[in-house]
Amino acid sequence: MSGQTQRLNVVPTVTVLGVVKARLVGATRGHALLKKKSDALTVQFRQILKKIVSTKESMGEIMKNSSFALTETKYVAGENIKHSIRENVHSASLKVRSHTENVAGVKLPKFDYFIDGETKNDLTGLARGGQQIQACLAAYVKSIELLVELATLQTSFLTLDDAIKTTNRRVNALENVVKPRLENTISYIKGELDELEREDFFRLKKIQGYKRRELERQRLSAQAYAEEKVAEELSLKKGISLGTAHNMLSQATQKDEDIIF
Protein backbone atom coordinates (compact mmCIF):
# COMPACT_ATOMS: atom_id res chain seq x y z
CA MET A 1 0.00 0.00 0.00
CA SER A 2 1.80 3.10 -1.17
CA GLY A 3 -0.32 5.23 1.13
CA GLN A 4 1.62 3.98 4.10
CA THR A 5 5.00 5.41 3.10
CA GLN A 6 3.89 8.90 2.43
CA ARG A 7 5.96 11.87 3.27
CA LEU A 8 5.44 14.35 6.06
CA ASN A 9 3.50 17.45 5.18
CA VAL A 10 6.06 20.20 5.42
CA VAL A 11 7.00 23.46 3.78
CA PRO A 12 9.92 22.66 1.45
CA THR A 13 12.53 25.04 2.80
CA VAL A 14 16.18 24.58 3.56
CA THR A 15 15.75 24.79 7.33
CA VAL A 16 13.06 22.13 7.28
CA LEU A 17 15.39 19.97 5.20
CA GLY A 18 18.02 20.28 7.91
CA VAL A 19 15.52 19.38 10.61
CA VAL A 20 14.26 16.31 8.75
CA LYS A 21 17.80 15.14 8.04
CA ALA A 22 18.59 15.35 11.75
CA ARG A 23 15.49 13.30 12.50
CA LEU A 24 16.56 10.68 9.99
CA VAL A 25 19.95 10.39 11.64
CA GLY A 26 18.24 9.98 15.01
CA ALA A 27 15.90 7.34 13.64
CA THR A 28 18.79 5.37 12.14
CA ARG A 29 20.76 5.41 15.34
CA GLY A 30 17.69 4.47 17.39
CA HIS A 31 16.97 1.61 15.04
CA ALA A 32 20.49 0.18 15.43
CA LEU A 33 20.33 0.49 19.23
CA LEU A 34 16.93 -1.16 19.46
CA LYS A 35 18.06 -4.00 17.26
CA LYS A 36 21.00 -4.61 19.57
CA LYS A 37 18.67 -4.53 22.58
CA SER A 38 16.32 -6.99 20.92
CA ASP A 39 19.20 -9.36 20.19
CA ALA A 40 20.46 -9.17 23.77
CA LEU A 41 16.99 -9.84 25.12
CA THR A 42 16.52 -12.79 22.77
CA VAL A 43 19.79 -14.31 23.98
CA GLN A 44 18.64 -13.98 27.59
CA PHE A 45 15.26 -15.40 26.63
CA ARG A 46 16.71 -18.54 25.12
CA GLN A 47 18.96 -19.09 28.12
CA ILE A 48 16.01 -18.79 30.48
CA LEU A 49 13.93 -21.10 28.35
CA LYS A 50 16.59 -23.80 28.50
CA LYS A 51 16.79 -23.43 32.26
CA ILE A 52 13.03 -23.59 32.57
CA VAL A 53 12.82 -26.79 30.61
CA SER A 54 15.47 -28.51 32.71
CA THR A 55 14.03 -27.18 35.97
CA LYS A 56 10.54 -28.36 35.11
CA GLU A 57 11.86 -31.83 34.47
CA SER A 58 13.68 -31.98 37.77
CA MET A 59 10.60 -30.57 39.47
CA GLY A 60 8.65 -33.56 38.26
CA GLU A 61 11.26 -35.79 39.87
CA ILE A 62 11.32 -33.91 43.15
CA MET A 63 7.55 -33.79 43.46
CA LYS A 64 7.51 -37.53 42.97
CA ASN A 65 10.04 -37.93 45.79
CA SER A 66 8.06 -35.65 48.06
CA SER A 67 4.79 -37.46 47.54
CA PHE A 68 6.62 -40.70 48.13
CA ALA A 69 7.87 -39.34 51.44
CA LEU A 70 4.35 -38.28 52.28
CA THR A 71 3.00 -41.73 51.52
CA GLU A 72 5.62 -43.23 53.77
CA THR A 73 4.62 -40.82 56.51
CA LYS A 74 0.98 -41.65 56.11
CA TYR A 75 1.81 -45.30 56.30
CA VAL A 76 3.86 -44.90 59.42
CA ALA A 77 1.87 -42.29 61.29
CA GLY A 78 -1.60 -43.36 60.30
CA GLU A 79 -4.23 -41.67 58.19
CA ASN A 80 -5.15 -39.12 60.83
CA ILE A 81 -1.90 -37.32 60.28
CA LYS A 82 -3.54 -35.37 57.47
CA HIS A 83 -6.17 -33.92 59.73
CA SER A 84 -3.74 -32.98 62.44
CA ILE A 85 -1.59 -31.23 59.90
CA ARG A 86 -4.59 -29.34 58.55
CA GLU A 87 -5.71 -28.30 62.04
CA ASN A 88 -2.26 -27.09 62.81
CA VAL A 89 -2.14 -24.40 60.17
CA HIS A 90 -1.84 -20.89 61.54
CA SER A 91 0.35 -18.37 59.84
CA ALA A 92 2.70 -19.33 57.07
CA SER A 93 6.29 -19.88 58.02
CA LEU A 94 7.49 -20.25 54.46
CA LYS A 95 7.09 -17.06 52.49
CA VAL A 96 8.59 -15.52 49.37
CA ARG A 97 10.25 -12.22 48.74
CA SER A 98 10.21 -10.52 45.39
CA HIS A 99 12.52 -7.88 44.02
CA THR A 100 13.37 -6.69 40.52
CA GLU A 101 16.61 -7.21 38.68
CA ASN A 102 17.69 -5.10 35.73
CA VAL A 103 18.75 -7.32 32.85
CA ALA A 104 19.64 -5.66 29.55
CA GLY A 105 17.40 -2.76 30.41
CA VAL A 106 14.38 -4.80 31.41
CA LYS A 107 13.20 -5.13 34.99
CA LEU A 108 12.80 -8.83 35.72
CA PRO A 109 11.18 -10.03 38.95
CA LYS A 110 13.08 -12.42 41.16
CA PHE A 111 11.70 -14.52 43.98
CA ASP A 112 13.48 -16.00 46.91
CA TYR A 113 11.92 -17.85 49.75
CA PHE A 114 12.62 -17.38 53.39
CA ILE A 115 11.54 -18.94 56.61
CA ASP A 116 9.54 -16.49 58.67
CA GLY A 117 9.32 -17.57 62.26
CA GLU A 118 9.90 -21.15 63.32
CA THR A 119 8.63 -24.23 61.61
CA LYS A 120 6.00 -25.89 63.65
CA ASN A 121 7.80 -28.65 65.36
CA ASP A 122 4.83 -29.88 67.34
CA LEU A 123 4.13 -32.59 64.87
CA THR A 124 7.59 -33.95 64.80
CA GLY A 125 7.33 -34.91 68.41
CA LEU A 126 4.64 -37.44 67.67
CA ALA A 127 5.33 -40.84 69.01
CA ARG A 128 4.64 -42.54 65.73
CA GLY A 129 6.95 -41.57 62.98
CA GLY A 130 8.34 -38.23 64.09
CA GLN A 131 11.38 -38.89 62.02
CA GLN A 132 9.33 -39.71 58.96
CA ILE A 133 7.44 -36.50 59.32
CA GLN A 134 10.67 -34.59 59.63
CA ALA A 135 11.99 -36.25 56.47
CA CYS A 136 8.76 -35.46 54.63
CA LEU A 137 8.95 -31.88 55.76
CA ALA A 138 12.50 -31.60 54.48
CA ALA A 139 11.50 -33.10 51.14
CA TYR A 140 8.67 -30.64 50.71
CA VAL A 141 10.85 -27.71 51.69
CA LYS A 142 13.31 -28.75 49.03
CA SER A 143 10.55 -28.92 46.46
CA ILE A 144 9.38 -25.47 47.50
CA GLU A 145 12.89 -24.21 46.95
CA LEU A 146 12.86 -25.55 43.43
CA LEU A 147 9.36 -24.24 42.81
CA VAL A 148 10.33 -20.73 43.89
CA GLU A 149 13.26 -20.83 41.50
CA LEU A 150 10.93 -22.01 38.79
CA ALA A 151 8.54 -19.18 39.56
CA THR A 152 11.38 -16.69 39.14
CA LEU A 153 12.32 -18.21 35.80
CA GLN A 154 8.74 -18.25 34.62
CA THR A 155 7.98 -14.63 35.45
CA SER A 156 11.26 -13.46 33.94
CA PHE A 157 10.39 -15.50 30.90
CA LEU A 158 6.97 -13.89 30.50
CA THR A 159 8.29 -10.40 31.15
CA LEU A 160 11.12 -10.90 28.65
CA ASP A 161 8.69 -12.23 26.08
CA ASP A 162 6.62 -9.10 26.43
CA ALA A 163 9.66 -6.83 26.28
CA ILE A 164 10.98 -8.58 23.18
CA LYS A 165 7.65 -8.20 21.43
CA THR A 166 7.53 -4.47 22.21
CA THR A 167 11.12 -3.89 21.12
CA ASN A 168 10.63 -5.81 17.89
CA ARG A 169 7.49 -3.84 17.22
CA ARG A 170 9.45 -0.61 17.62
CA VAL A 171 12.30 -1.85 15.41
CA ASN A 172 9.88 -2.79 12.66
CA ALA A 173 8.02 0.49 12.97
CA LEU A 174 11.24 2.46 12.62
CA GLU A 175 12.44 0.34 9.73
CA ASN A 176 9.25 0.19 7.71
CA VAL A 177 7.36 3.35 8.52
CA VAL A 178 9.42 6.13 10.07
CA LYS A 179 12.59 5.93 8.01
CA PRO A 180 10.90 5.57 4.59
CA ARG A 181 8.62 8.46 5.48
CA LEU A 182 11.54 10.67 6.42
CA GLU A 183 13.48 9.64 3.34
CA ASN A 184 10.52 10.44 1.12
CA THR A 185 10.17 13.82 2.79
CA ILE A 186 13.83 14.59 2.18
CA SER A 187 13.63 13.66 -1.49
CA TYR A 188 10.45 15.70 -1.85
CA ILE A 189 12.04 18.78 -0.27
CA LYS A 190 15.14 18.37 -2.41
CA GLY A 191 12.96 18.06 -5.50
CA GLU A 192 11.01 21.18 -4.62
CA LEU A 193 14.16 23.14 -3.90
CA ASP A 194 15.66 22.08 -7.23
CA GLU A 195 12.50 23.08 -9.00
CA LEU A 196 12.51 26.47 -7.30
CA GLU A 197 16.12 26.89 -8.29
CA ARG A 198 15.29 26.00 -11.87
CA GLU A 199 12.40 28.44 -11.84
CA ASP A 200 14.67 31.11 -10.53
CA PHE A 201 17.28 30.32 -13.12
CA PHE A 202 14.70 30.39 -15.87
CA ARG A 203 13.31 33.71 -14.64
CA LEU A 204 16.80 35.13 -14.49
CA LYS A 205 17.56 34.02 -18.04
CA LYS A 206 14.31 35.48 -19.33
CA ILE A 207 14.98 38.82 -17.68
CA GLN A 208 18.47 38.84 -19.09
CA GLY A 209 16.99 38.22 -22.52
CA TYR A 210 14.61 41.17 -22.14
CA LYS A 211 17.37 43.39 -20.96
CA ARG A 212 19.56 42.38 -23.83
CA ARG A 213 16.83 43.09 -26.37
CA GLU A 214 16.14 46.43 -24.73
CA LEU A 215 19.82 47.31 -24.95
CA GLU A 216 19.92 46.18 -28.57
CA ARG A 217 16.96 48.40 -29.47
CA GLN A 218 18.46 51.38 -27.73
CA ARG A 219 21.71 50.82 -29.47
CA LEU A 220 20.03 50.70 -32.88
CA SER A 221 18.00 53.82 -32.27
CA ALA A 222 21.08 55.66 -31.03
CA GLN A 223 22.92 54.54 -34.16
CA ALA A 224 20.13 55.78 -36.42
CA TYR A 225 20.05 59.11 -34.68
CA ALA A 226 23.82 59.45 -34.97
CA GLU A 227 23.66 58.73 -38.74
CA GLU A 228 20.99 61.36 -39.20
CA LYS A 229 23.06 63.89 -37.38
CA VAL A 230 26.06 63.24 -39.65
CA ALA A 231 23.94 63.56 -42.76
CA GLU A 232 22.49 66.84 -41.48
CA GLU A 233 25.94 68.32 -40.97
CA LEU A 234 27.07 67.32 -44.47
CA SER A 235 24.10 68.91 -46.13
CA LEU A 236 24.47 72.10 -44.08
CA LYS A 237 27.99 72.40 -45.47
CA LYS A 238 26.60 72.17 -48.98
CA GLY A 239 24.16 75.01 -48.25
CA ILE A 240 20.94 73.21 -47.95
CA SER A 241 19.33 71.99 -44.95
CA LEU A 242 18.24 68.51 -45.22
CA GLY A 243 15.27 69.41 -43.26
CA THR A 244 14.13 72.10 -45.71
CA ALA A 245 15.01 69.86 -48.66
CA HIS A 246 12.69 67.30 -47.21
CA ASN A 247 10.02 69.96 -46.70
CA MET A 248 10.34 71.11 -50.31
CA LEU A 249 10.02 67.61 -51.59
CA SER A 250 7.02 66.95 -49.46
CA GLN A 251 5.39 70.23 -50.43
CA ALA A 252 5.98 69.40 -54.07
CA THR A 253 3.48 66.69 -53.79
CA GLN A 254 0.91 69.25 -52.69
CA LYS A 255 -0.26 71.91 -55.28
CA ASP A 256 1.80 75.07 -54.83
CA GLU A 257 0.29 78.16 -56.57
CA ASP A 258 3.63 79.70 -57.14
CA ILE A 259 4.82 76.87 -59.34
CA ILE A 260 3.25 77.00 -62.77
CA PHE A 261 4.21 73.49 -63.90
Add this chain to the structure above:
Amino acid sequence: MANRVQIRTSSSALIAMIADEDTITGFLLAGVGNVDLRRKTNYLIVDSKTTVKQIEDAFKEFTTREDIGIVLISQYVANMIRFLVDSYNKPIPAILEIPSKDHPYDPAHDSVLSRVKYLFSTESVASGRR
Protein backbone atom coordinates in the same frame (compact mmCIF):
# COMPACT_ATOMS: atom_id res chain seq x y z
CA MET B 1 9.72 4.20 27.64
CA ALA B 2 6.71 3.99 29.91
CA ASN B 3 6.62 0.88 32.08
CA ARG B 4 3.02 -0.10 31.64
CA VAL B 5 3.13 -3.20 33.83
CA GLN B 6 4.42 -2.39 37.28
CA ILE B 7 6.13 -5.37 38.83
CA ARG B 8 5.12 -5.56 42.45
CA THR B 9 7.98 -6.03 44.85
CA SER B 10 7.11 -7.23 48.29
CA SER B 11 9.15 -8.29 51.23
CA SER B 12 6.88 -11.12 52.23
CA ALA B 13 4.37 -12.81 50.01
CA LEU B 14 2.52 -16.05 50.47
CA ILE B 15 2.43 -19.11 48.28
CA ALA B 16 -1.11 -20.08 47.34
CA MET B 17 -2.09 -23.62 46.35
CA ILE B 18 -4.88 -25.24 44.42
CA ALA B 19 -4.23 -28.96 44.41
CA ASP B 20 -5.40 -32.33 45.59
CA GLU B 21 -5.43 -33.27 49.24
CA ASP B 22 -2.13 -35.10 49.44
CA THR B 23 -0.13 -32.39 47.77
CA ILE B 24 -1.69 -29.72 49.95
CA THR B 25 -1.06 -31.76 53.08
CA GLY B 26 2.58 -32.09 52.20
CA PHE B 27 2.98 -28.38 51.60
CA LEU B 28 1.06 -27.52 54.75
CA LEU B 29 3.47 -29.69 56.62
CA ALA B 30 6.32 -27.65 55.19
CA GLY B 31 4.69 -24.52 56.53
CA VAL B 32 3.26 -22.89 53.45
CA GLY B 33 -0.30 -22.72 54.71
CA ASN B 34 -1.69 -19.54 56.14
CA VAL B 35 -5.01 -18.94 57.85
CA ASP B 36 -5.69 -15.35 58.71
CA LEU B 37 -8.05 -13.78 61.21
CA ARG B 38 -11.02 -14.00 58.89
CA ARG B 39 -10.43 -17.72 58.36
CA LYS B 40 -9.31 -17.08 54.83
CA THR B 41 -6.79 -19.62 53.70
CA ASN B 42 -4.26 -19.46 50.93
CA TYR B 43 -5.01 -22.95 49.68
CA LEU B 44 -7.89 -24.80 48.13
CA ILE B 45 -8.19 -28.55 48.35
CA VAL B 46 -9.63 -29.97 45.16
CA ASP B 47 -11.38 -33.33 45.34
CA SER B 48 -14.08 -35.05 43.37
CA LYS B 49 -16.77 -32.89 44.93
CA THR B 50 -15.25 -29.53 44.07
CA THR B 51 -17.05 -27.69 41.31
CA VAL B 52 -15.31 -25.86 38.50
CA LYS B 53 -16.92 -22.65 39.70
CA GLN B 54 -15.25 -23.00 43.11
CA ILE B 55 -11.90 -23.55 41.47
CA GLU B 56 -12.43 -20.54 39.21
CA ASP B 57 -13.38 -18.33 42.14
CA ALA B 58 -10.40 -19.47 44.16
CA PHE B 59 -8.07 -18.85 41.22
CA LYS B 60 -9.46 -15.38 40.64
CA GLU B 61 -9.22 -14.59 44.33
CA PHE B 62 -5.63 -15.76 44.63
CA THR B 63 -4.49 -13.84 41.60
CA THR B 64 -6.06 -10.60 42.75
CA ARG B 65 -4.88 -10.77 46.34
CA GLU B 66 -2.02 -8.41 47.03
CA ASP B 67 -0.16 -10.62 49.44
CA ILE B 68 0.20 -13.70 47.24
CA GLY B 69 3.36 -14.05 45.21
CA ILE B 70 3.10 -17.54 43.73
CA VAL B 71 0.13 -19.76 42.93
CA LEU B 72 0.82 -23.49 42.68
CA ILE B 73 -1.80 -25.38 40.78
CA SER B 74 -1.99 -29.05 39.94
CA GLN B 75 -1.90 -29.72 36.27
CA TYR B 76 -5.17 -31.61 36.11
CA VAL B 77 -6.89 -28.78 37.99
CA ALA B 78 -5.31 -26.31 35.59
CA ASN B 79 -6.79 -28.28 32.73
CA MET B 80 -10.22 -27.71 34.21
CA ILE B 81 -9.79 -23.95 34.18
CA ARG B 82 -7.45 -23.90 31.17
CA PHE B 83 -9.05 -20.82 29.64
CA LEU B 84 -8.54 -18.77 32.80
CA VAL B 85 -4.96 -19.91 33.20
CA ASP B 86 -4.11 -19.22 29.57
CA SER B 87 -5.61 -15.75 29.55
CA TYR B 88 -3.72 -14.74 32.68
CA ASN B 89 -0.86 -12.46 31.78
CA LYS B 90 0.30 -10.63 34.89
CA PRO B 91 3.86 -11.29 36.03
CA ILE B 92 2.94 -11.41 39.72
CA PRO B 93 1.61 -13.63 41.15
CA ALA B 94 3.39 -16.34 39.16
CA ILE B 95 1.32 -19.36 38.17
CA LEU B 96 3.14 -22.65 38.42
CA GLU B 97 1.73 -25.95 37.26
CA ILE B 98 2.82 -28.88 39.37
CA PRO B 99 2.23 -32.57 38.79
CA SER B 100 0.18 -34.59 41.18
CA LYS B 101 0.44 -38.16 42.34
CA ASP B 102 -1.97 -39.60 39.80
CA HIS B 103 -1.16 -37.24 36.96
CA PRO B 104 2.52 -37.03 36.12
CA TYR B 105 3.84 -33.86 34.58
CA ASP B 106 2.82 -33.31 30.99
CA PRO B 107 4.76 -30.51 29.33
CA ALA B 108 2.49 -30.39 26.32
CA HIS B 109 -0.25 -28.86 28.41
CA ASP B 110 1.79 -26.37 30.35
CA SER B 111 0.44 -22.91 29.62
CA VAL B 112 3.85 -21.27 29.64
CA LEU B 113 5.67 -23.81 27.51
CA SER B 114 2.90 -24.03 24.96
CA ARG B 115 3.26 -20.31 24.36
CA VAL B 116 6.76 -20.79 23.06
CA LYS B 117 6.17 -23.94 21.13
CA TYR B 118 6.90 -22.01 17.99
CA LEU B 119 10.42 -21.15 19.14
CA PHE B 120 11.60 -24.71 19.24
CA SER B 121 10.00 -27.00 16.74
CA THR B 122 11.34 -30.51 17.00
CA GLU B 123 13.58 -30.62 20.05
CA SER B 124 11.15 -28.87 22.34
CA VAL B 125 9.79 -30.36 25.48
CA ALA B 126 6.52 -28.65 24.76
CA SER B 127 6.12 -30.18 21.36
CA GLY B 128 4.90 -33.36 22.96
CA ARG B 129 6.92 -35.58 20.70
CA ARG B 130 9.17 -36.83 23.45
